[in-house]
Amino acid sequence: FYDFILKMIMIFLYTSMILLLFSITIKSNSNNELNNIYNFDSKNINILFNQTKKINKRAIFKNVTPKWIFPISYTVGDSINLQLIENVLNGIRQQTCLTFKKVRNFQGIGIKYVKGASCGIFSKNYTPVIIGIAQFCGLLDEEDRPNRNNYVTINFQNVVDSVRFELNSRDPSMVNSYNLRYDYGSIMHNGKYYVSKNGKMTIVPKNKLYFNTIGQISQLGFNDMKTLNMYYCSSKCPKKLNCLNGGYTNPKNCSVCKCPRFFTGILCGQVFQYNDNCGNTILTATTTSKILNISGKKSCIFQITAPSGSKVQLTILSTKLPKRNPCPPIVGLEIKFLDDKSVSGATFCGVTKNVIIKSIDNSILLKYKGLFQDNNARFSYIKININCSNELNNNFNSKKSYNENKNIRKKRATLMDFSPMWDLKIPYSLKRGCGRSVPSILRSIEDNTCLKFERIHGLRNKMIKYVCGRHCRFRKQGENRRIIETARFCRTKARLTQLTLNVLGLIYEERRPDRDKYVVIKINNVDPDERYKFPALKREDVDMNDLRYDFGSIMHNQRFFESLSGKMTIISKNRHYRHTYGQTKEMGFNDIKSLNLLYCYESCTHDLDCDNNGYTDPKDCDVCKCPDFYTGDYCEELMPSQQSCGDTDLIATDKTKKLIISGISTCYYQIVAPKNFKVRITIVDSDLPIFDICPPDVGLEIKFLYDKSVAGPRFCGIRSGVSLTSITNVLTMKYVGLERENFVEIDYIQAKKLIE
Secondary structure, three states, rough: HHHHHHHHHHHHHHOOOOEEEEEEEEEEEOEEEEEEEOOHHHHHHOOOOOOOOOOOOEEEEOOOOOOOOOOOEEEEOOOOOOOHHHHHHHHHHHHHHEEEEEEEOOOOOOEEEEEOOOOHHHOOOOHHHHHHHHHHHEEEHHHHHOOOHOOEEEEEEHHHHHHHHHOOOOOOOOOEOOOOOOOOOOOOOOOOOOOOOOOOEEEEEEEHOOOOOOOOOOOOOHHHHHHHHHHHHHOOOOOOOOOOOOOEEOOOEEEEEEOOOOOOOOOOOOOOOOOOOOOOOOEEEOOOOOOOEEOOOOEEEEEEEEEOEEEEEEEEEEEEOOOOOOOOOOOOEEOOOOOOOOOOEEEEEEOOOOEEEEEEOEEEEOOOOOOOHHEEEEEEEEEEEOOOOOOOOOOOOHHHHHHHHHHOOOEEEEEOOOOOOOOEEEEEEEOOOOOOHHHHHHHHHHHHOOOOEEEEOOOOOOEEEEEOOOEEEEEEEEEEEEEEEHHHHOOOOOHHHHHHHHOOOOOOOOOOOOHHHHHHHHHHOOHHHHHHOOOOOOHHEEEEEEEOOOOOOOOOHHHHHHOOOOOOOOEOOHHHHHOOOOOOOOHHHHHHHHHHHHHOOOOOOOOOOOOOOEEOOEEEEEEEOOOOOOOOOOEEEEOOOHHHHHHHHHEOOOEEEEEEEEEEEEEEEEEEOOOOOEEEEEEEEEEEEOOOOOOOOOOEEEEEOOOOOOOOOOEEEOOEEEEEEEEOOEEEEEEEEOOOEEEEEEEEEEEOOOOO
16 A cells, blocks of 8 residues: 555656646545555546456456445545546446445545645546545556556656656565466556657557557446456355356356356356347358448447367458557457456457457457447457467477477577667767778668668767777766777677677577577687686576577578687587578578567557568568568568579479479478478588688578578588478479589488377
């Protein structure tokens, strides 16, 4: 309770636009009085919610002070809208066992509404009263939950310095949990720009489907009421009903369940139906895509179900709905796709196109609420199979290694708490002769991310300085200035790119916490003065984005890096990558993706469902940014090849087939085996351009992993007798010949899956 009082006072002190003052006085038995003014600025009552597949806990303070005695006495001061207060209290009274009693004066515990100051908005604002009462009943702000980091990112650099404590998560020992999920629909969740000092987001959802859902202030969520009932009303019904779909025994009528939105019936087993000419609302997803059209001024709830053991994929093809931001649950679309149907779904208002949503279980619930005759929504839906080999870890050749690692989702890394976290426009200076390629490096980053660089000739508190020196490193100068020092031997484009990416927050690939799965570090072969460059970073010091270890990253040093005796210092566990890592030609696809995940997550309000591990392009939110080999709006197409390449879509069967590619050309091939089989490929003979470390635009690259965003093994020079087996039934290749004599001869055949 003390924390709440402190929070109310701090918001009052630091909110720039005072729209409303709402004062609550609590009298204790010892007649001590706390007069506390809470500024309910409607701009600070935005709500943020996030989705997870895991069951997590909802939160209420363990020791609410006071824990109310019913009925709760309350008084309303002069000039306060009594009807508004009573409407809110009646709503809570109808949904819970909590009761309230209006009195002129009270002794002991109670709530007193008094007016401290006003801009004339109090009589119109409903939500602050709901939130105030809910907090005084003990509910915790959603983003303060101990497990909040699974759902939101807190950008402390955007928060008003004096109130950063507002966004600290609670100690688990302070919070009582009731096996309820983190709920996007809770009115207790502050918004994206809560206590922002610069107009940038402070609370960012990790699932972008909810960007227009967060911030709803129209009503208390189902689980807000459920939390109050579980805390205050659990003894009302000694016998609990076996309620369905996240419902629970109604403390006001123990013979029925209290049902979440979309559901009705004694046990919440039925989908609520409107009489609004909605047509057939119980739909079945099959392997054939079907279309659903809804239009007009009406309310409809649809249930789409796939057979057990499969999922529903719903595509929002187009919508024209009432414009709201955030989009409340009482208008537009709400789509519940989690297995727990008691939590809020993702909501969509206005115009939405080509958004794909996949159910967690085998059903999706969809509510349409049109306010005008020209409102409409168009969908497609289809059954999809659950991919039991999701994100296979596959940098292994043996069946044992495959089995042990098949369910590990590999991560890419950026520093978790590096300083400074750069703004999107970064000042830099470049001393003459200290890095001729720096401008082109920065232009390449600008072309592929939302970052911009401004060359200056003076000093800024927050900037990057490129200077000459005796070392190849970066160092701090003050709190926010970074100096990239370039000795003569390291003024290459590759080394300057590494240093620049390092300053921006990326780490060297071979220093990832999970690197021992992929490489062996021969520390005895390393120059003793350089061994500090090799230890793996601690997992708690690294923000692990959902990207795999990538041998093709420009942040991966080569196998003789800092060698003392000419022996290898970094050895890949998969021998096929031995001449791939250490490439200095260009930033890898996942190098760029790491920067975009770190800096550009606010650029697009929705995520496209990109194929082949592409992602929504922050510079054009209507298309995907595609990994090498792929193109198309959704990365669904193989890159086009020259006419001389012949047929590039190949089928592997149980008979060995031969492919010969030759001459000066660039060719992309995709070899597909039947379902439940893999592709086995053998390089019979080759004469390719000669490079020790094979760059990404020369020779032969083979992508045989599940994740097509990471680089495949690259082969240059004369190679023969090399065999690879794909992890799935698809294998892709790129051939680049620079001379007429270049060629590669390949045999391919279907191979049985390692795991059935």
